[in-house]
Amino acid sequence: MKATAVPPTALQDIVARLVRLPEEKQTLFLRRLREQGIDPARLPLVPFPQGEEAPLSFAQARLWVLWTLDPASPAYNLHRTLRLAGDLDRDALDGAFTALVARHESLRTVFRAVDGDARQRVLPPAPVAVPVEDLSALAPDEREEAARRIVAEEAERPFDLTAGPLLRLRLLRLDGREHRLSVTMHHIVADAWSMAVAMAEFARLYAARRQGGDAGLPALPVRYRDHALWQRRLVEAGELERQRAYWLDxxxxxxxxxxxxxxxxxxxxxxxxxxxxxxxxxxxxxxxxxxxxxxxxxxxxxxxxxxxxxxxxxxxxxxxxxxxxxxxxxxxxxxxxxxxxxxxxxxxxxxxxxxxxxxxxxxxxxxxxxxxxxxxxxxxxxxxxxxxxxxxxxxxxxxxxxxxxxxxxxxxxxxxxxxxxxxxxxxxxxxxxxxxxxxxxxxxxxxxxxxxxxxxxxxxxxxxxxxxxxxxxxxxxxxxxxxxxxxxxxxxxxxxxxxAATNAPSPGFDGVLLAERIAAQAAARPDAPALVCGDTVLDFAALEERANRLAHELAARGVGPEVRVAVALE
Incomplete structure (x- = not known):
């Protein structure tokens, strides 16, 4: 069906009507839109009324299954380490991450199985205190080695998706003006883009607290669980059938x-x-x-x-x-x-x-x-x-x-x-x-x-x-x-x-091939021993006869120049 062009304001009105509908009628509404030539996938994403628990997105569902199969695997840890040199304000550090976690629901989400169905649950905001490990008592070279070891351990330490938190922070103090900040998230709540967002917003929040101002971050128009719910609504409405057909082909x-x-x-x-x-x-x-x-x-x-x-x-x-x-x-x-x-x-x-x-x-x-x-x-x-x-x-x-x-x-x-x-x-x-x-x-x-x-x-x-x-x-x-x-x-x-060295002719090679040499020996000394294997001895005449018989058999089977033939030998 040909798509119908709809003005942006009309799309906003359509979404507003959709959100007000009971959950069981939203899928039917989307199907009717599609029948009218309006592509539901192009509708603006808006917040949906939801309770404390929400369905997982399809990507989250896959990672949940992988985690249940191997909870100790670090394969889906996202990690970033920053070297901080200078005057670090610990209160501003804690305050920045407290604000970041309060702002983004994903960073305080845990996952539970309810009657066999995995659900995501958003926990209420809480203060964040970044744990600190002081390495300053060590010798300088030992500090660096200890920092590398601890950072590597942080990157590999598994998460418990059912308990959280799924953002793990650790600060290493090498001396009064040298720190390492370790930031690790599980992939089920973030991706590489998210890590860049988190680091950029942390910087603005830290600067605001250090300078006593406002970070000026705009309010988020939607939450991640809105995306997860919307994704499932589109699937239920049959919107992705055309794309599925493309990929199957x-x-x-x-x-x-x-x-x-x-x-x-x-x-x-x-x-x-x-x-x-x-x-x-x-x-x-x-x-x-x-x-x-x-x-x-x-x-x-x-x-x-x-x-x-x-x-x-x-x-x-x-x-x-x-x-x-x-x-x-x-x-x-x-x-x-x-x-x-x-x-x-x-x-x-x-x-x-x-x-x-x-x-x-x-x-x-x-x-x-x-x-x-x-x-x-x-x-x-x-x-x-x-x-x-x-x-x-x-x-x-x-x-x-x-x-x-x-x-x-x-x-x-x-x-x-x-x-x-x-x-x-x-x-x-x-x-x-x-x-x-x-x-x-x-x-x-x-x-x-x-x-x-x-x-x-x-x-x-x-x-x-x-x-x-x-x-x-x-x-x-x-x-x-x-x-x-x-x-x-x-x-x-x-x-x-x-x-080149392997294929180079040996010094003094006169151009006579091994098969030709054996044939000459068979003509000149047919009874002389040619091969010995245990108690079996073949003279040159027998070797030549067997070789010719095998060659004719291979040729009859289509073996010619540059055709590889596997040889089984003891």
Whole structure:
């Protein structure tokens, strides 16, 4: 049905009528709107009357299930550490976080199972006292080491979703003018965007308390549980059926597990432990890739994703390459300043072949990404439910590799009066998939990147080689985008040298092949021993006869030049 254009004021009136309806009639109202050509997904998001408990969003429901399966896992902890140098006002610190938690319901939400149905419950605001650990009595080098150890422990310490709080703070005092502030949240109440919101608002609230003024933060138009309820209303009204149909078609067929060459056997239950290899695309390379993107009507993200999928194809030989891509999912202005789990995950599929040029692959990735954005409202959890992939505790459904293209927030320090603030990069210790590529465009034109890997599967040296192959591939496609993907050189310099040495002819080689030498011996000395295996002895005549018989048999089965034949030997 063709969509009906409705003025914004009329949309506000429609929503006002919807909110006043009893809960059991809201779904019917939305269905009738759709029949009239009004897209309910485009209605403004407004607060809904709700009690103390509310349903979970679909993303929260998935994380709740994962937590119940493994409550001790740190895989879904979000962590940030700030170095604070200068005159820290402890009262302003506590007051800022007290105000932040009172402002955002998600930061005082807990989760309970009620008659088998998980519900979120918002607790009343309460004062926040940031716990302090004094390390100043230690020697300077011991303080730094203790701070690193404690921060790493904070990042890995699990949360109890039923008891809370799901915002965990800790202040480490190294001396009178040097502190580390550790901030950890569970992913069920926040996402990366939310962490940036929390840090920005904390800075404004701290400054206001330090200076005796008003932080000037605008009132939040909605709460996270309004989003959760609205999401379920849209599903009940059938609004997402069209998008579900798109994704079912786009991801048709059994999703192949991406079989990356691993160092260890995949465990029956993944531990969630991970590590990271950081690297940078310098401004020159990043600029060349941006130029490539402009020439093909694409974005830098699309170029980086296409190159990543080309790398995965070359490493696995699999032509159906599916990569998970997180999207902020905050297309409504009402949600921009709300802390909560809004992020959605899309599965972007590329069909790669060795004779396909990189430019053609980029065009396919561009089409796929744009179509995905046009169908971005379907929650990932609904997609998993619709596709019904085989479930396993050893791997994630639908994809095993993630690409996350971010705003560069790690280098943006928040200004605090009397303090120099610097983000501290904490080592990643948990990961939810096999492999994650994070990329972020920096102000100097470079691209900060990190390749995170599951230590259950990969050693660091393997991740470093994957990183180096990715960089080598990016340099080649920037210079020659029409080059076929199968012709892109992925061997690293040391590997190329080793291969050349292996294939080099030995000194004094006269060009006579081993088979020819054996044939000559069979003619000249047919009875001489050629092979000995235990008590069995073959002379040259018998060896030549057996070899010829086997060769004819293989040729009859279609074996010719450059055809590989497996050989089983003791």
């Amino acid at each position: 786009a991801l048709a067929g059994d999703p192949p597990a991406l079989d990356l060459p691993a160092d260890h056997v995949r465990p029956a239950l993944r531990s969630g432990r991970g590590a990271t290899v950081a690297f940078t695309l310098d401004a020159g390379l990043a600029g060349a890739l941006r130029g490539l993107a402009r020439a093909h009507g694409a974005t830098l993200f699309m170029v980086l994703l296409a190159a990543f999928q080309a790398l995965l194809y070359r490493c696995t030989g699999q032509t159906d390459v599916r990569v998970g891509v997180p999207v902020a999912n905050r297309d409504r202005a009402e949600t921009e300043g709300v802390i909560g789990l809004f992020v959605n995950t899309q599965v972007l599929r590329a069909r790669v072949a060795g004779n396909l040029s990189f430019a053609a692959l980029l065009a396919e990735v561009r089409r796929t990404a744009l179509a995905a954005q046009a169908n971005r409202d379907l929650p990932f959890e609904q997609l998993v439910e619709a596709l019904q992939p085989e479930r396993s505790l050893s791997a994630t459904p639908l994809f095993q590799v993630l690409h996350n293209h971010l705003r560069d927030t790690a280098t943006a320090a928040q200004a605090l009066p009397g303090l120099a603030v610097e983000p501290v990069e904490a080592p990643l210790t948990a990961i939810g998939v096999d492999l994650t590529l994070d990329t972020a465009e920096a102000a100097d034109g470079s691209v900060r990147a990190a390749l995170s890997y599951a230590t259950d599967l990969f050693r660091r040296a393997t991740a470093e080689r994957l990183r180096d192959r990715y960089l080598a591939l990016l340099r080649q496609v920037a210079a020659a985008p029409e080059r076929p993907v199968g012709d892109l050189a992925l061997l690293l310099p040391d590997e190329a040298q080793a291969l």
